[in-house]
Amino acid sequence: MITIGFIGLGHMGNPMVRNLLKAGFNVTIYDVAPEAVHVLAKDGALPADSFAALAAQSDVIITSVQTGEQVKGICLGRDGIFSHAKSNLLYIDCSSVDITTTRLLHEEAQKRHIAMLDAPVSGGVAGAAAGTLTFMVGGSRDDFERAQSILTAMGKKIVHAGEAGRGQAAKICNNLLLGISMIGVAEAFTLAERLGLDPQKFFEISSNASGQCWSMTSYCPVPGILDNVPSSHQYQPGFMAKMMLKDLRLGMHAAEAVDAVVPLGAVAAELYELYVNQGNGEKDFSGIIHLIKGEN
CATH class of the missing domain: 1.10.1040.10 (N-(1-d-carboxylethyl)-l-norvaline Dehydrogenase; domain 2)
Structure with missing residues (x-):
């Protein structure tokens, strides 16, 4: 079973992680709020103490944070996930951010041979809890197919919107x-x-x-x-x-x-x-x- 790293355990991230755990995935988690990590660790998620540590353990990484600057820091910072990614990493950003940031991250991921999808969601907290989110996914068709089983664990409608940035x-x-x-x-x-x-x-x-x-x-x-x-x-x-x-x-x-x-x-x-x-x-x-x- 692959290991999924999940960064951002707020109103949306918490129930999304719970649904991944229910589906049988191994999930490693990180959040700046220790209590958010502690709550999910009790349900079987494995805490990581840094972005780098999470990246070193993960075959797939999902982020769900609030701003483009946060996503850039997670991906491109000195201890960011792009610098510490395992080979053949699939990175899925479920945050809602600006298209310019998303396209920049796709370009940086490609330079590092990292597969990336922008996959923002609709459905709110209730949809995240029920596992009925709609995912709007931008990126290559091959990477989209690779992510299907993961996204299906959290949503009911998974749509490939087109190339990089189209999900956003x-x-x-x-x-x-x-x-x-x-x-x-x-x-x-x-x-x-x-x-x-x-x-x-x-x-x-x-x-x-x-x-x-x-x-x-x-x-x-x-x-x-x-x-x-x-x-x-x-x-x-x-x-x-x-x-x-x-x-x-x-x-x-x-x-x-x-x-x-x-x-x-x-x-x-x-x-x-x-x-x-x-x-x-x-x-x-x-x-x-x-x-x-x-x-x-």
Whole structure:
């Protein structure tokens, strides 16, 4: 059985590691937070005390961290995984980062004869826990096929988006759409309420009419309509508002780089920036409905 090294044991990384362990993989782990390592070590993961130590033990390495700078440090730092990789390493980055960083890492990996995939995910914490994530994968077809059994242990839909960087491109575009649609759903519920419509009735109608979308039918931002969504649990995050803001900013930068006009994305980024700056960064992104309603 191959050994998988996993770096980044936060809201997403923790359940992803658990699903790899359930699938029977040997998993070596590293995180800057010792408690995150300790929790998973009790379930059978093997702690490593550095990136280099993890790389020396791993046939496949997966990263799930927050920023491009973090990924570059993990891969290209003096004690980074690229400098200490075993031969024939497959590196899979599941972080959501900018396309420029992703392409740079692909180039550096190729120089070192390291196979790399950019494989950001969609599905949030609930999807990570249930093993139902969607993976958007950029890289060669051969490397994609090599990663299939690993990604399938953590997800239900594994899509080869194309060459290097295409996974990140897909994630950026998807989350641009998600941010816009959540604001649209929040606006519609706010207007419906002021027009005297019962929220439950409006949900019943719109979720079966032309206004239906994932933000409405599967992640409704109004409390009490759906049970297993953040809005019905004080907006405890499945996907934090600050992470949505990060992804919308990535979308703005990507659009600027290719001269694409994304006016709704720009407005969505402005609204999420305002919401986060009001102290709501660690609430779920569906909490944007409070801003739309004029509530703090």
